[in-house]
Amino acid sequence: MSSTDLWHPFADMHDVKNSQFCVTKAEGSWIYDDAGRRYLDGTASLWYANVGHGRNEIVEAAAAQMRELESYFVFNDFTNPPAEKLATRLAELAPVEGAKVFFTTGGGEAIDTAAKLARQYWSARGKPERTHILSRGNAYHGTNGMGTSIGGIDANQAGFGRLVPETSRVPHDDAEALRSAIETIGAEKIAAFFAEPVMGAGGLYPPEPGYLEAVAKICVEHDILFVADSVICGFGRVGSWFGVERWGLQPDMITFAKGVTSGYLPLGGVVASGRVAAPFWDEPGHPFRHGATYSGHPTVAAAALANLDIIEREQLPARADALEKPLHEALLSLADHRAVAEVRGGVGLLGAVELTPEVLDDGGLPRLQKKIRELGVIVRPLGKALAVSPPLIVTEEEIGLIGEAFREGLDAL
CATH class of the missing domain: 3.90.1150.10 (Aspartate Aminotransferase, domain 1)
Incomplete structure (x- = not known):
């Protein structure tokens, strides 16, 4: 060329x-x-x-939706049928209780959404000092502001100057290192811990036996939100819908993208547990002032539903x-x-x-x-x-x- x-x-x-x-x-x-x-x-x-x-089934689903309603926003009280149906379906598939689904247009936005939601959850609970985000060395969480900040690949941070403060990383394969970091920082200052079930772009590292179960338990012990980054691992890649079921995990949040549409159209999102959703859903006065223009895009949602049909049927x-x-x-x-x-x-x-x-x-x-x-x-x-x-x-x-x-x-x- x-x-x-x-x-x-x-x-x-x-x-x-x-x-x-x-x-x-x-x-x-x-x-x-x-x-x-x-x-x-x-x-x-x-x-x-x-x-x-x-896969023409996905193409036809998107085309049919575009003839009916190609695009419309879901801010405030607006909605559309494909977005509603997809949110319900994902909530039912997710291994968390009382799941609610927030849509983005990709994995990087999903990470930023989950991090901001974790911080605002604690603020809504009367603990605004809980803002610190922990993640792992070698981790990749996209290239948006928060994802770059909590990522563990040094080359992806070089040359960008000061990033989002109150973030730090621990070794990717050492659960006790997480416990030590929590004790040093103070659990009362920490909002969440992010981890990929299988580390992807950081070199493709499967978890050491017992590691994921151990860090999930540590997060429970210290009342820290556990966020599973399943952008790569979800929708069958590691043998289950969200890539966490294999280890019996029930994260507070799951970020997803990629396989939810098999890439036919851009889509990502966050599955939030009922616990995380509660202050925003059950109490007045806590709007989550965050969102992407194309969140809940009806054509994208229609493509995702057709993709999920294929994954399930086959x-x-x-x-x-x-x-x-x-x-x-x-x-x-x-x-x-x-x-x-x-x-x-x-x-x-x-x-x-x-x-x-x-x-x-x-x-x-x-x-x-x-x-x-x-x-x-x-x-x-x-x-x-x-x-x-x-x-x-x-x-x-x-x-x-x-x-x-x-x-x-x-x-x-």
Whole structure:
């Protein structure tokens, strides 16, 4: 392609401006470039194409809604049928009592919403001093103001100056470190703790056994709101609707996005427990003065409902659970390669292959990613690793192609 005027997120535009990879169409678990060549979508785009590409059922649902009511806001007392139906459906699916659903247009907005809601919850409860937000090293919570502030990837904070105050991070795999931080800061100053069930963009780290259960218990002991960031893990990716059921968690809030529409239209949101909703719903005088223009967008909600129908009808959470082992085994077969430092996965349809320091120092990560793409498979660089997260409709044969492309690419290094 010729030089672009499109500014790409997370890109060094000096390198990208004349070397774009142009995707023109997609179907099932495959995408096509502008030369007509197809590639296995080993990342489900940015983690979200859970039902795969080209599902006309979602397209038709969105088109039908646009003919009836394309868009209208849900501020104040305004509403629309698709938004109402979707909120009820998600509330019924969520593993929290008395759930209420606040819609955004993506995961980053969902994180900002949950953080502001946590702080305002305590203010409404007469404890406005509880504003501190705890999160984890390596965490990724989007790139909005609060998400950047509580994220644990240093490169994503560099150069932006002072961020949102009263936030801090603890090691991602140490529950006792959370307890120590609470004791140091003082539970009476802390509003919430944010955690991804499986850490995604920070390098794809499944939780250590017992970790999530332990931090959830610590939050209960200190009366701190526990927020599960399920933007990546939700809607079947780790074998359940919200990615927390596997560990028996009942968070105070769950942030979601991506798989709720499988990316067909932008949607995110927060599931708030009845406890968190209570001061806003049960008492007068506590409006939550926050919201996105396109919150509750009827066309987006219609697409989400059609997407949820597919996930339910095709039992995709169970399918992801069944394919978890084949994917992990395909990646584990690479563990003995001299260029590989570590293989991570085994929790959901997610995995990562980390390279050795010597290969990384030699610029091996971007070279390996491009080589694997030349071999017809899309993978994604995350820190020191390349990650995979294919659509939930992927076949075992296609998973085998991912492993084969990795092996050939590694040998080419």
